[in-house]
Amino acid sequence: SVMTFERDGITFNLLDTPGHEDFSEDTYRTLTAVDAAVMVIDAAKGIETQTRKLFEVCRLRDIPIITFINKVDREGRHPLEALDEIQEALALDVTPMTWPVGMGSDFFGIYDWKAKRFMTSGEGRGQRCDTVVEVEGPTDPKLVDTVFEKVLDELEENVELGAEAYPAFDREAFLEGHMTPVFFGSALRDYGVEEIIRFIAE
Numbered sequence: 001s002v003m004t005f006e007r008d009g010i011t012f013n014l015l016d017t018p019g020h021e022d023f024s025e026d027t028y029r030t031l032t033a034v035d036a037a038v039m040v041i042d043a044a045k046g047i048e049t050q051t052r053k054l055f056e057v058c059r060l061r062d063i064p065i066i067t068f069i070n071k072v073d074r075e076g077r078h079p080l081e082a083l084d085e086i087q088e089a090l091a092l093d094v095t096p097m098t099w100p101v102g103m104g105s106d107f108f109g110i111y112d113w114k115a116k117r118f119m120t121s122g123e124g125r126g127q128r129c130d131t132v133v134e135v136e137g138p139t140d141p142k143l144v145d146t147v148f149e150k151v152l153d154e155l156e157e158n159v160e161l162g163a164e165a166y167p168a169f170d171r172e173a174f175l176e177g178h179m180t181p182v183f184f185g186s187a188l189r190d191y192g193v194e195e196i197i198r199f200i201a202e
Contacts, residue, residue: 010201017054031057036064038196039180040187043069043076043103046085055090062177065092068196073126073186075104079158083166083182093179095169096162098195100184101143102151110184110191111138113159114169118143119191129191 003014015034017027031037037058041047047055058065069082076082083094101108101118109120109129118135121127133142138156147155173179181199185192 007197008201012197012200027054028057031061031063034063036066036200038066038068040068040070041082041086043071043082043184044074046077046082047089052089059090059177064174064177065180066196066199067094067180067182068187068192069182069184070187072100072103072110072184073107073189073191079103079184080161086180086182093167093173094182095166095179096182096184097169097199098183098185098192099155099158099162101147101155106148106151107186108147108151110195111135111155111159112195113138113162119194120146121189128189129186129194 001016003016005012005014015030017030031054037054039051039055039058041051055065057063067086069079072079079096079100083096086092086094097112097114099111099113101111101120105125108125109118111118116135116137118133118140119129120131120133121129122131135142138152138159143152143155167179169181170179174181183192183196183199185195187193
């Protein structure tokens with residue numbers, strides 16, 4: 001299916017392809033017409049066989065790839081494990097752009113560590129994303145008042161680790177298909193989608 005929409009004067013053409021292997025030929029043809037691909041990975045399942053096949057087509061054509069790790073509002077693997085899998089299985093440099101604040105029953109929202117923003121729900125955990133809080137960093141009192149202490153401690157540790165372990169976003173490396181920016185979120189509850197659209201626009 002094809003969906004066209006406009007946002008801030010920019011026209012987006014979103015080509016959505018089924019992931020089932022019965023549709024592989026249609027999907028391969030679609031990949032010849034795109035400027036970039038969004039690779040959606042289930043936080044619990046990781047990289048599935050069909051995703052790997054489609055990635056190889058993107059790699060052959062040097063198509064820039066944006067990665068969205070979905071369903072972080074459910075129980076899944078640790079974000080660092082997901083990033084490691086992308087690096088090792090697909091031989092791509094990864095640069096995390098956002099980070100989940102907790103997962104599963106302890107999911108509080110998404111932290112954008114570049115823009116210093118916390119996306120959460122004013123209705124409480126488990127609801128759609130409807131609130132954006134500007135913060136100074138993972139130790140900001142606004143977060144301390146909202147997020148469980150153990151979740152906040154892990155977030156702070158991961159932000160520090162990420163700054164050291166992963167390279168900063170490199171536009172040329174991305175456009176050449178060597179680096180993938182990674183966004184975490186929940187498409188169903190609208191976490192992380194806004195950040196991907198903003199990234200593509202920029």
